[in-house]
Amino acid sequence: MEKGKAGDPDHGIELLWRDEGTAPRPGLSLDRVVQAAVEVADAEGLEGLSMRKVADRLGFTSMSLYRHVPGRDQLVDLMCDAVQGRTAGDPPLDDVAPIDGWRGRLAALAREGWELRRRHPWLAEVPGTRRMPGPNGVAHYERLLSAVAGTGLAPTEVIAVVGLVGRFVDAEATRLVEVTRTERRSGVTEQDWWGARDALYARLDRYPTLSSLWSAGGFDEPEDSFEFGLRTVLDGVEALIQRRRDETSDESCRVCGNPVRRAATGRPRTYCSRACRQRAYRQRGPDG
Missing domain, CATH: 1.10.357.10 (Tetracycline Repressor, domain 2)
Structure with a gap:
């Protein structure tokens, strides 16, 4: 584990927003570490989560985990984001x-x-x-x-x-x-x-x-x-x-009934749009 990375929030951002476009390599990976940590926390709660228990579940040593994640706090951040991900069968x-x-x-x-x-x-x-x-x-x-x-x-x-x-x-x-x-x-x-x-x-x-x-x-x-x-x-x-909405509207449009926004200055508006105003003029006819 590199010195200082366990308490470096910027390094945590790099882990969370890492590029996942590359194909996973065989053996231990960050994704496997996170998945195993989620399984431990699901079974024992957050108080039961430790790097040692995650390593035991994966069949590796604790030091092997530190090559992928600097500490427990960053691991918890990764876990939170992982479980919020969508699966292929979920609706958009x-x-x-x-x-x-x-x-x-x-x-x-x-x-x-x-x-x-x-x-x-x-x-x-x-x-x-x-x-x-x-x-x-x-x-x-x-x-x-x-x-x-x-x-x-x-x-x-x-x-x-x-x-x-x-x-x-x-x-x-x-x-x-x-x-x-x-x-x-x-x-x-x-x-x-x-x-x-x-x-x-x-x-x-x-x-x-x-x-x-x-x-x-x-x-x-x-x-x-x-x-x-x-x-x-x-x-x-x-x-x-x-x-x-009540604070920003005077009344309903005389043509379509939609709320009419108050004018900042000038006369109160009686139509919600230019189209409704023109429709009202046409309905009045030449003697309107």
């Missing part, structure tokens, strides 16, 4: 829910991110705000941005909306990891553990709102937390988009 993401508009596209991409974290729960364990993105991660971010970019929101709001949705997905995935880790360590499911807390429930009748909701069955079949949260977040985004 640029065509996700095109008939459903921005909301359908954004929801589909959020669900894809959620399913990815369910397949690879360790993604929610990756720490830090300075993780290097690779081409697959940036491509996914580009698709999220493009889903919202045509809604009339300001550029800063587009970026904020995508960040909000991403943090919601990450938060749900973090909770899933915590539940799974606790169940694995204790050998008791979340439902069984809470079901055995009779000593706690016997003390809750002094709280009227909680007791009323309990009696009404509010805890019997809880909402799907991911779908409920995603729907609520998107409702808020939709309200913001509508507010921005």
Whole structure:
């Protein structure tokens, strides 16, 4: 391993954005190292990932891995980007829910991110705000941005909306990891553990709102937390988009009914386009 490369973010970028056009060579390769690391993390979580375990899975020594990747941090970056890649049988993401508009596209991409974290729960364990993105991660971010970019929101709001949705997905995935880790360590499911807390429930009748909701069955079949949260977040985004549209339109076009953008100066506009204005003049006739 070359001195200093383990902590060099620019070297991490070179690894992530490496040219993959060449044919793989026989023997140990960076792609094989990354795939083996993903398998270890899938089985044991990020806390169980080590260069030694990856090397053991491949049948090589740990030092052999360092010829391909300078350290564990860079390996985790490569793993994150690798699992975000598309396979040959996947539909093109640029065509996700095109008939459903921005909301359908954004929801589909959020669900894809959620399913990815369910397949690879360790993604929610990756720490830090300075993780290097690779081409697959940036491509996914580009698709999220493009889903919202045509809604009339300001550029800063587009970026904020995508960040909000991403943090919601990450938060749900973090909770899933915590539940799974606790169940694995204790050998008791979340439902069984809470079901055995009779000593706690016997003390809750002094709280009227909680007791009323309990009696009404509010805890019997809880909402799907991911779908409920995603729907609520998107409702808020939709309200913001509508507010921005209301702020930039006076009324509906007298010909086609589309929103009419406010003029910065001069008289208010009554038609959305020159074509609609000319159509209105023709309908009036010479005596209009």
